[in-house]
Amino acid sequence: MNTKLLQTVAALSLLAGVAVAGEDATLIINDEETMVTEAAAPAHAENLDRIYSGWVFRADETQVLQMDDFDNPAFVFTDQGQDLYDTVDGTAGESCANCHGDVDSFAGLTAQMPRVNSDGELETLTELVNNCRTERMGAEAWKYSASQMTAVTALIGLQSRGMPVDVAIDGAAAPYWERGKELYYTRVGQLDMSCSNCHEDNYDVMIRADHLSQGQTNGFPTYRLKNAKLNSRHGRFKGCMKNIRATPFKEGGDEFKALELYVASRGNGLSVETPSVRN
Amino acid sequence: MKILIATAVVAAFFAGTATAQDTVVPTAVMFDEGAVGVSLTGVVGDAANGRKVFANRKQGNCLACHANADLSEQSFHGEVGPPLDGAADRWSEDELRGIVTNSKLMFEGTIMPAFYIDAGYTRPLEKFDGKSILSAQQVEDVVAYLMTLKEN
Numbered sequence: 001m002n003t004k005l006l007q008t009v010a011a012l013s014l015l016a017g018v019a020v021a022g023e024d025a026t027l028i029i030n031d032e033e034t035m036v037t038e039a040a041a042p043a044h045a046e047n048l049d050r051i052y053s054g055w056v057f058r059a060d061e062t063q064v065l066q067m068d069d070f071d072n073p074a075f076v077f078t079d080q081g082q083d084l085y086d087t088v089d090g091t092a093g094e095s096c097a098n099c100h101g102d103v104d105s106f107a108g109l110t111a112q113m114p115r116v117n118s119d120g121e122l123e124t125l126t127e128l129v130n131n132c133r134t135e136r137m138g139a140e141a142w143k144y145s146a147s148q149m150t151a152v153t154a155l156i157g158l159q160s161r162g163m164p165v166d167v168a169i170d171g172a173a174a175p176y177w178e179r180g181k182e183l184y185y186t187r188v189g190q191l192d193m194s195c196s197n198c199h200e201d202n203y204d205v206m207i208r209a210d211h212l213s214q215g216q217t218n219g220f221p222t223y224r225l226k227n228a229k230l231n232s233r234h235g236r237f238k239g240c241m242k243n244i245r246a247t248p249f250k251e252g253g254d255e256f257k258a259l260e261l262y263v264a265s266r267g268n269g270l271s272v273e274t275p276s277v278r279n
Numbered sequence: 280m281k282i283l284i285a286t287a288v289v290a291a292f293f294a295g296t297a298t299a300q301d302t303v304v305p306t307a308v309m310f311d312e313g314a315v316g317v318s319l320t321g322v323v324g325d326a327a328n329g330r331k332v333f334a335n336r337k338q339g340n341c342l343a344c345h346a347n348a349d350l351s352e353q354s355f356h357g358e359v360g361p362p363l364d365g366a367a368d369r370w371s372e373d374e375l376r377g378i379v380t381n382s383k384l385m386f387e388g389t390i391m392p393a394f395y396i397d398a399g400y401t402r403p404l405e406k407f408d409g410k411s412i413l414s415a416q417q418v419e420d421v422v423a424y425l426m427t428l429k430e431n
């Protein structure tokens with residue numbers, strides 16, 4: 001942890017006495033599930049010593065919202081996801097539940113996504129859902145970041161909450177991971193900035209009123225106070241690119257899929273926090 | 280003779296509107312070790328306007344990354360770059376012009392955007408394509424403003 005953060009923590013501790021939340025707080029959900037919000041960086045994130053969940057960088061009042069599922073606004077949407085999961089849709093007369101049973105059968109999946117499928121292609125959870133819809137259910141594909149899609153992927157993600165992110169980067173995944181890494185370090189837009197400029201070189205620093213995080217994705221889809229809905233990973237990438245006045249890549253396109261894999265891999269070891277709360 | 284007269288007329292016309300004629304386009308800015316010794320417009324910078332450009336989130340947006348006590352009425356100053364209090368004590372006008380125009384020539388690999396380039400970046404949003412973040416005069420105004428930031 002860098003010096004500035006340590007100083008801040010020290011100052012906060014002096015002031016607060018007992019920390020409810022804060023940068024040195026522990027994320028315990030519903031008084032029982034302890035999340036790993038800080039860990040040693042995986043070896044392949046060679047420019048980081050420690051990795052931190054975005055939760056660490058949020059203000060106390062935002063942190064607290066994620067500490068109890070009754071307070072977490074994202075649960076309105078995972079409840080909608082559960083309804084969608086149970087509802088028959090499409091020409092085959094099937095629901096998700098008809099084939100997959102209880103949604104807890106998906107425990108562990110989100111921790112490993114995205115991954116390379118048997119055809120050697122990188123596949124995201126969003127694509128898995130849409131493939132099921134179009135190929136098995138005879139239903140229309142949802143738009144990549146549609147509210148139904150983020151609701152269902154957040155519900156599936158919740159089944160892995162507390163498990164360590166563990167995406168594979170070797171073997172068939174290696175070329176996708178390399179592509180994602182290249183994108184992460186490439187400057188784009190009129191402001192000519194890369195992901196690394198903010199989220200690797202300057203995390204834990206204030207950019208105006210925003211406390212820069214490492215850009216970890218372990219809490220996605222995440223509920224943002226800013227827009228009061230669940231936000232997909234690709235939707236967030238798109239927002240970042242627009243901020244630096246760059247033409248975003250396409251949601252669900254090869255670039256964002258590769259970037260999703262690479263960014264997820266930088267968080268290997270953090271707990272899946274889906275659905276998290278951010279600002 | 281006709282051509283000579285035409286040239287004289289054109290020259291006279293531009294002499295009357297010095298600002299347009301004298302503006303240095305982004306690709307023609309001459310740097311010397313990161314500094315730019317010649318005004319981009321030939322028009323003296325307006326520090327009061329520069330202060331506005333500095334603070335405006337759609338123009339300089341300098342407070343996103345730099346703290347500046349002179350703008351304490353604005354909340355939330357960034358910490359990405361160094362505080363600019365006393366900037367004029369540390370840098371010359373030419374150096375500040377170079378840093379605002381394209382700081383990468385002074386600080387290799389810096390995160391700071393170049394405010395007066397209109398090419399060399401990739402995938403810009405269409406509405407910014409081929410444009411610089413600030414106009415030449417806005418750069419001069421910001422430089423004039425930065426020159427007022429003295430502590431000594």
